[in-house]
Amino acid sequence: MSNYGLIALKFVVGMIMMILQINLLGKVEFARNTPLNQIQNYVLGGIIGGVIYNPAITIWQFLIILLLWSLIVAIVKFGREHSRWLRLLIEGRPVMLIADGQLRPTACLQVGLSANQLMEQLRNSGITTLSQVKSAVMETNGQLTVIEKDAANLKLPLISDGQLNAEVLSLIGKSQTWVQTQLQAAGLQRVEQVFVGEYVNGELRLVPYPQSA
Structure with missing residues (x-):
């Protein structure tokens, strides 16, 4: 098989494995911007991108690497769905930044959110002042959920x-x-x-x- 043919075959195999992983994780889960999902995407992209153009790695070696990584992803997914402790370890908990109208600076610092970033996210939610907010929660995917006082x-x-x-x-x-x-x-x-x-x-x-x- 020519070098270009091997690259094309590896590319096809890589695409098939990516589709299988998307179906394994679920489309919504795959699209979530969580640290674990980013790591999974980076590793999978690194495996495919780093191996496709390396003629020293055969198609069978490439397939075994992809299968091993998919197995690891499946095990982590199963563990997260069936173990509350593992789910908390991987995803963490939502953090209450504002409770009963009171801002919690310590909680903001805990999630790495500065005052400017907090106010920017509030403005994106249509909030102009803290006095309008009853509570605000930083979700595990980094999104801010805001509840107004008149909600x-x-x-x-x-x-x-x-x-x-x-x-x-x-x-x-x-x-x-x-x-x-x-x-x-x-x-x-x-x-x-x-x-x-x-x-x-x-x-x-x-x-x-x-x-x-």
Whole structure:
């Protein structure tokens, strides 16, 4: 096989593996701008870009490298979906930057957000002064979710992926006992059984995991 033919074949194999990884991770997950996804993209791009033009690496060696990396990605994805500890380690938690109208400078510094960057993100959300903000949360993907003081409902879930958000619970003025009562009324025993729970118009709307999950 000519050198150009080998390059073309490696390119095709690389594209196929990229498509498989996108389907493996899910299109939404692949598009999220998280540190883990960036690392996965950089490594995959480095593998494909660095190997395609290297004639010393055969197509079989190239395929084995891609399969090994895809296996690592699949293991990490499985672990993140089935282990709360691993998910927190990889993704972290959303950080409350403004709570009850009070700015938390320590939290801003924790996520590496300067005052200018914070105000810029608030302006991008249509906010001109801090006095308009009831709460603001830095999401795990780096996006800022802002809740204005005159907002009718929270934009943040009280429960997500089986985890209770203590900051949101404090914002709505409820206790964990109240949450447990709502769970029992819905036929659930634990927060871990809830895929997502929203506080809307004074009610907790719960969507549980499927029975087989």
